[in-house]
Amino acid sequence: MNRANRAATLADVGREAGVSAMAASAVLNGARTSSRIAPETRERILAAAAKLRYRPNATARALANRRMNTIGVAGTIDGESVNHYLLEILSGILSSASTHQQNTTVFTLHDWERDAERLHDFCDGRIDGLILLAPMLTRAQARLLPSHTPFVALHANAPMPHVLNIESDEEHGAFLAVRALVQKGHRRILHFAGSPGRIGAERRIAGFKRALSSAGLPFDESLIVPTGFTTEEGRMVMRRWLSAHTGQPLPTAVFCANDGVAIGCTEALAEVGIRVPEDISVIGFDDTFAARSTAPQLTTIRQPLRAMGSRAVDLLLERIGASGASQLPEDVPPVVFPVELIERASTSVPPSTDRLIPAASVRV
Amino acid sequence: MNRANRAATLADVGREAGVSAMAASAVLNGARTSSRIAPETRERILAAAAKLRYRPNATARALANRRMNTIGVAGTIDGESVNHYLLEILSGILSSASTHQQNTTVFTLHDWERDAERLHDFCDGRIDGLILLAPMLTRAQARLLPSHTPFVALHANAPMPHVLNIESDEEHGAFLAVRALVQKGHRRILHFAGSPGRIGAERRIAGFKRALSSAGLPFDESLIVPTGFTTEEGRMVMRRWLSAHTGQPLPTAVFCANDGVAIGCTEALAEVGIRVPEDISVIGFDDTFAARSTAPQLTTIRQPLRAMGSRAVDLLLERIGASGASQLPEDVPPVVFPVELIERASTSVPPSTDRLIPAASVRV
């Protein structure tokens, strides 16, 4: 037993059961189950496998099958602040992969620009296909992606040749958010707009404008404020905005690029005693866990993030199954998921009289 | 070119360069670099590899080397609420693995009890070793772990035979937290104690008691309240506790089992107008990102979570390197990291007069 530290192999199981490795293979993996191996032989093999705690070696199987039964997910998942948006998509991916009996390997990138080359390293046989979470690849980088591995993207920032993209109707989401505010009577609506250059931010601004113009309201460029997409940025930007506008009338509502920004923004308002929704309405975007864990709970635009993650897995597995030859065409239309307005406690009618912006208290 | 959809192999590179696959292997992986392949041949091979975008196939290499250069991490990482504690450890793991040129595969478990068997499936050659994050395995389950894969645990709930455990000095952390409160003058200290049956909770209670007794203060069992370890639980438990004690004197401080609980607890206090730290001091545990992102920022006990994650990788790689034969002894002493008190804004001296607990307002 000098093999105590090696995992049992098919050959070991065969030897134990007095049959060939191949016979063991036949009964231990569904493949050739149909061929009738004598029931008692089958029992003997099963017993031997159990006794030796046999598990098929994944790398050997992958080498023979050209299939690892593992999908990869790449995204900027770690980082200073927790990204609920990515985590919720990831949770949809993990659960769908698991129902398809596929493993999932998560590759953490820090920066799409700099880490693009690493994507190639992942496509070395250890995964059968790769899901890109909110990739920021240039078209040139995307063109260099290995052609032997199928890719699916979620909310890609730019179309990528031969890559299927899954997104949600963000423009319409922004439209729904702002229309809801307008219908409650809001006229002076601030927009914390995410990061300039991000397609998601541009779409929110487009929806914002469309909602105003379809209500016959004027658009005031100065109410669009770039923020990034994190709670910290939401908090900082709101603090700065308030102290830059001390003494002026408070907008009656803020439409935030996502829930994280909305939460940070709410915290900064609370610091100076501005109440949500009594003094100002706040609306978020995404409907992540975070939206339900605040007080007041956040009115927001729901993107079906888990479902989008699941769909990414389904479509990727379809691509993987479609053997070799068939590559997607250069331009492939995106899959677009609908969004919906979720009304909770952070929005209401505007206050009857204008609030003035108080002087900011000093904060650590 | 009917191989367009296959990745280039060593044989392809060799053919392109007019040499054997083996010669290509020698120059493309450091291994036999020493053997002098004529510099111009070497150039030709390098050029061919670049032209064909050759990447060594990970599964073939793993099969030949019995080494995947990938470490696994298993833990209950997803779930309803974000676990900053695990994410911060994970971030230490990812960064150390990356400096060691190792990939990391994350396996998400939902429940240690039920998913213990899945750990076996991960040890099928796809990883070289596995880090268990806060495993809740029984000794019997631990004994069944495959012996051909090295394991390292972080904050295991019970000692596991042959498995190295990395932990922090939680008992001392609790002692430091409570001593700091006592030194400020606090006498009536509530403890939100985590989950009963968890070693971490027991150690916090032990440290709590030791701090009281070494200050000559009495211990009041009724001030120990089980909470779980999430923000939601902290919020709910504090709400319930306040409404169960309406009209009674407010404790002057709460020592919480972790930062998440402290944050939830602070939120519940804010809901009824109790101010931190003016009316009550709050202290957390862990010093995760979350502790610095609240207002007021949280006084807490710092565990070096990232460093602990890195160390887990280092020790695991050591185990992997120590070939076959050498298994760890049955009982292996844990690696214990020190903790420290981080004073921020959520603690201060107790108020000069007793606060009474107000009636809870109704909350969604």
Next chain:
DNA sequence: CTGAAAGCGCTTACAG
């Protein structure tokens, strides 16, 4: 110092 051979553990045609 270099090339041909054998093997990692599995699977898939292909003969008996």
Next chain:
DNA sequence: CTGAAAGCGCTTACAG
């Protein structure tokens, strides 16, 4: 219906 052979892509001894 079952067994022996060849191969997945790489690496590691082992002869020339």
